[in-house]
Amino acid sequence: MNRWAPPTDDDPAATDIAAPLDITRLLTTITDNLVGMIYRCRTDAIWTMEYVSEGCHKLTGYRPDELVFNTRVSYDQMTLPEDRERVGRAIHVALDAGEAFDVEYRIRHADGRVRWVLERGVGLRNAHGQLAWIEGFIQDISERMAANEALHEAVRRYRSLFEHATEGIFQTTPEGRYLNANPALARIYGHDSPDALIAHLHDIPRQLYVLPERRAEFVRLMQEQGAVRNFESQVYHCDGRIIWISENARAVKDADGSVQLFEGTVVDVTERKQHDAELEYQASHDSLTGLPNRSLLRDRIEQAIGKAQRDGHQVAVVFVDLDHFKLINDSLGHHVGDRLLLEVADRLIGCIRGHDSVARQGGDEFVIVLTEQHDEHEIIAIVSRLLEVISQPWVDEGQEYGLSCSVGISCYPQDGDDPDALLRCADAAMYKAKASGRGTYHFYTPELNQAISERLELENSLRHALERDEFRVYYQPRIEVASGRIIGAEALIRWDCPGKGLIPPDSFISIAEETGLIIPIGQWILAEACRQNSAWQRVGLPPISISVNLSPIQFRHAGLVSSVADALAQAALDPAYLELELTESFVMQDAERINVAMQALKKLGVDIAVDDFGTGYSSLSYLKRFPVDRLKVDKSFVRDIDSDPDDAAIVRAIITLGHALGLKVVAEGVETSAHLDFLRQHGCDELQGYYFSRPVPAAGMEALLRGPTSADCRCRSALAAPRQTAGHETDFIF
């Protein structure tokens, strides 16, 4: 029932208006029902209780009669010993000052548990004016204390989180002044303490952010969305460095909804950003040269096209492919190949202007994007310089190499309007440049597509030529000047390609080298030449030496020595009847290693000839150390031997040099009696050329060896009585 309900007629209290107020009863009722204990105690040493109210039982677990006069237990004993002295002192201080006291302490309840109590009281004097009692009230405040403790604990925990967090934590005004910052934030920005940070940074937008607009964006998001997530910005570190941070923050609003402050966390993401940038760089750049790679190249071409569209310029895509790179890479090793690519990258960079780009398309292919081109002359000027720069000799570890490249050019807008089309066209033009003799450039023309598809077709057919048995070996005799006899023959490959006729080696050997097909093809001709030579010997023909051309790629291949040994063994041919020809330019590359391989071949008992001699840059000292048996004078010197004094001098010098080194000298490309005369006169040892015979199939060679009238006789007669006029030449063709 509501204690304050108005009195009603049937309420006995309402009718009994005259009932006197029994204060004592009222006080007793209140006293007995109070949650807490009213007491009176003496001010003796153990605070002897003279009176305690009913609340005593709930507060202490003892009945009042057990406490009063310490019948069973004294209240003083109940007070925890560690609090007792403090409590006594506090009470005495207050009493001495004539004031009420107010003290919190712990007691041990009869149930053994500790309770927090609040005791309030005043001193009471006796008739003599002496302090004799205390009267007061003690209440249980354990729950409040526990709540307080929990609150303190929570505050301590949050404080610790704030202090020890690895993330920076802040509160700022919306204008950009710090209200609060933790040690981590100070550390991230390079300040000694949060206080130092707060004191130093009073204008966050201008002092902290590298781009004040970024702070403006932060504030805008906070105002509009009330929070930001992973908001990344560049800020200044105290030492002047620029670092990347990521912020998560929210706006704290007051009751009216206006923003009071921003609070949030900051993480230093500089390392991650650098890592991301590195990954992005790696994904878009070539790891060897550091140049943009294929994918970035496409972007660059697209950008250049976009700009050219606006400005009305042209864009030239210049495809640069090194000539014979595969040879260098395969024969000298990848470390040399890599150094060469770095050198070429450097040279190309030196050829372009700031707004142009050089990229590595892959392998030995580079692409230059020339922007802002006005006409073809400008492009030609740049490309000519590029060819010139690349063709400068390259010296690596004391060894000099001649370089050249083939260049194909396509232009926006005439050849295409997207990167793929322009690259395809420039690639096609580059193949045309290669086919036209390398070391040159070619602009794209629509007809080139035809040529490219033909080359691809050729490459495809070449892959099947061996299994389809389409290769043929032709033989060209080599004649000894002294005896006039055929003492050898060079095995020269031909490809009998269906629908295309007999294809000469110059048209497919380089493709075979580029595709690696030269290895099985080279093995095949080696085996075939040995087999054929052995077969001729078995039928009793005069034994001759057979010369087989080796590609540098074969020479680099680990299995070369054993495949030569196998070919000899299979054919049961005496190694003395096999000669291997290596071109001079190759022999001079990586001479030391080649010397080792040559020695291994030499051990098998075969002869070694240096082919196309005079076209490379032989070092005499190497030549002396190599186990070489023959020098074959290149036919380009022989051709004009009788009309060009320079050529004549070179051939004379080669013959003298060869003899001085104890080598036989062979002249190739002997076409006329005048050639023959000159060579014989100057002591050339052996001859090879159309004057005696073109390369012929095995049957033709066999006929030459048998000869209806002995081939040797014809030779001898040619050598003994050379004809002076062109009309007689045919007499000497076998």
Ligand code: C2E
């Ligand atoms: P090479 O080894 O210098 O061969 C000599 C080339 O000169 C042959 O051309 C031959 O037909 C040609 N020749 C011979 N006498 C005369 C002449 O009096 N006048 C002119 N103008 N030329 C003459 P071919 O057969 O077209 O071979 C060209 C090149 O292809 C060879 O040059 C050789 O480097 C390479 N080759 C040929 N067969 C093979 C092969 O089986 N393996 C490898 N790796 N290369 C080969």
Ligand code: MG
């Ligand atoms: Mg040869």
Ligand code: MG
């Ligand atoms: Mg030759």
